[in-house]
Amino acid sequence: MKFSPTRAAAGLAAAAAAAALILAGCATSPSASTTTSAAAAGAALPAVAACGSGDDSSSTFALGSYLPLTGSLSFLAPPAVAGVGAALSDINAAGGVNGKKACIISQDSSDGDHKAIGDSNIKSLMQSKPSAIVGPESSSVTHNILPVTQPTGTIVFSPAATDDALAGEAHFFRNVAPNASEGDALAKQILTDVPAAKVGILVFNDAYGINLRDTLASTLKAGGGSVVYGAAGQEFPSTETSFATIVNNVLAAKPDVIAIIAFDQTSQILPAIGSAGFAGKNLYFVDGNLSDYSKTAGVPDLTGSKGTQQGVDADKTVKAKLNDWYKANDGKGKDLGGIYNYGPESYDAVITLALAADLAKKDDSASIEPFILPVTGTTGGTVCKSYADCLKLIKGGKTDIWYQGPSSIGPLNAQHNPSTAYVGIYEGDGKNTAAKFLTGVKATISK
């Protein structure tokens, strides 16, 4: 999981193109799609073809995939790539969109620290005139690209960008609960475990981290808890590589529990916390770092630690489907390694967009957009649970369909947030922070 030559190879085209762009400062060059290798194995469907030069939204459902194939969020790419890919395969198996096979244009979004890569790739993606874009996963990257996509009215549908501030952005949709819901659930779990908890927060200086910290802190305070470290001004830089100092500072504030809000920096924070002798069971994690640390250095026993994760804990058949698809296609024989984050959401984003295109009878963003909310159920309608079933209804003359997919969100609201969405709470065991599912909290998103 830690070292993946295959994933590295999968990201080769994008990373090489990106490096070339940075070094040479040249104009955009088309980077090869990572989903063209269709080595179908077993029951998994082959990946759909990359869009050819003439395949754009004027004639074809050309889906732009803009996921973090490289960068600090790249560990979240495989399940989303699998979700997008499996959805497109299902769509084409059912006859495509508007009677024509859908195609994919894949570009690397990278992360917020590598804006140059994401910026040049989004421009390249926009030149291909996609029907809509699924991605990015990072909130920071979403903020970066919206000024590019909004003027053309291109739909950006994120399966994972959780920053509260993205609500209500034009032509932007998401089917994941915003941070406020997650921070709220995490605070309630902390207060359940430790009444009047004194909480130390290790948070990195990033839109995602600060936003989540703020909601965590406000629910904690409302419930009788307090934040003893990690208030505004006590964040660490997102490129930090040495954590003993900040761990000394947080422990000097004598917290009962420590909440870690970070991405893969957590691999370096955990040894520092462990060395200082702080008990692993008093640690709390968030969606950015809820993962298996069994191959990480010097990790304390995390049994009893807890963490939150947006999105539904997908059921076995959905997980197996994503896993098989990934193994047969982009994974080139490697499976998802137990990480399914935002896979069901990515799958549903694509299906929702395709159904909206079917209803619009056209493949461009401007035609698709008005049908997105109705497909998610805002106006009710006949419920259908797969692309094939929904397409049958549409072909049968129905115009009011309600697609209910594996992400099990409520209809999108006027701010294009899901009206209800799940946040899961997990308990750690050994070195895996997401070992046991405790409960799903259905968050109602008011705006």
Place this chain on the structure above:
Amino acid sequence: MPVVVAGTRLFTHGGSYMLHVRGRWGLIAAAIIVAASALGLVAAESAVAAGPIASGTSCVADATTGCLQGKVVDDNRNPVAGAKVTVTSPSAATGSSKTAKDGSFFFAVTEAGAYQVALDPSSLPTGVTPKTPTLTVTVELSNITPAGFALNGHAKGSTSHAAASVSFWQLLGQQFSQGLLLGLLLALAAIGLSLIYGTTGLSNFAHSEQITLGGFLAWVFAVQLGLNIVVSAVIVIALTSLSGYLQDKLIWGPLRKRGLGLTQLMVVTIGLSLALEYVFQLIFGARVYPVATDLELNTGPLNITPTAYWSMLVSIVVLALVGLALTFSRLGRATRAVADNRALAAASGIDVERVIRIVWIVSTGLAGLSGVLYALVNGGVYWLTGAQLLLLVFAAVTLGGIGTAFGALVGSLIIGVVANVSTLFIPQDLKYATGLVILIVVLLVRPQGILGRRERVG
């Protein structure tokens, strides 16, 4: 009994719950409507009591269930078992439960609204009293609601786990020792950078990637191939030195021969730095790669891990050896001669190209060692570890005096200590900026750096 039915249904664990939800999630909206109307029906039928309240040892929230849960702990934060907790719903239904061994209680309720949660003082051990015996909380369905009690006092046998207080001076000491550690590791890289600058005039921005390379190679040998860390470190130094030799032979030497200006050369180093970063990312991805694997506790007067002590010792010994070699060995003197006046050194029979090549070999080897030790004490290495340190290394070299080896050591220690100690006074994410502020102040007063002219050795 509806309560029992609800209890057995709601408190099933894990897998069965998931199947349960999966079984009908396609009908979620329908389920909510049905549930809501069912609730209304129940309330209408039994006018006095309403939604059932079930208790158990865990609770899973779903469309028709809210979890009212918490813990009872004494003032040492130890759990109080056997305490009686009673909850009253908005429609006056009640449920009660005794806290489990870990002090926890869980109620699964089917009615949203304001609940009273009361702790029975008579069920508490002697010496323990509630601060507030009754809480009022608002419960939502499909959600969890905490309602814990932190009590006054504690019973016999309840010992304090509170961490010992850390005084300001202790914390200062801890951060100072972290600063020394960082400073010594920076110095290993900084001396090389300084030597290269001293002998060739080149500001090598790709030096930071030698640090990253050292860290990654350490992972390859120590973790992937499972070699002893000392053996691995020696191999890594050899390989990074080799990379320095090859760089000078293939890139820097030929470019020098062609008489490329220093500015152009510097741009080449920046390009090389970026290219190497992305090559690392291509091979290793964006994850952190551990070099050590065991959990070590902080210990001793500096409150750092045993590995950190060893790393400091290794740094000090290596730095001392480099310093002695520069001062007393033939090659060291030749190096200083080249740094002072290249033309004169060449005229007096010193093979300048050979000296420069050796300087490259030693410098990259030292940076490699720095990468190994940095990855060891900081939980691992990732593709931007070196890039993160680059500015600090440059600041250290400039602060100490560009082109002086001992100056690089002094500058590194100052930057390391100031950056870490500053976190006591200023925001954490400005800590590296403090080193740069010091740099500006010192340069305003002493433009040649701290050890600039006085002791120009390399």
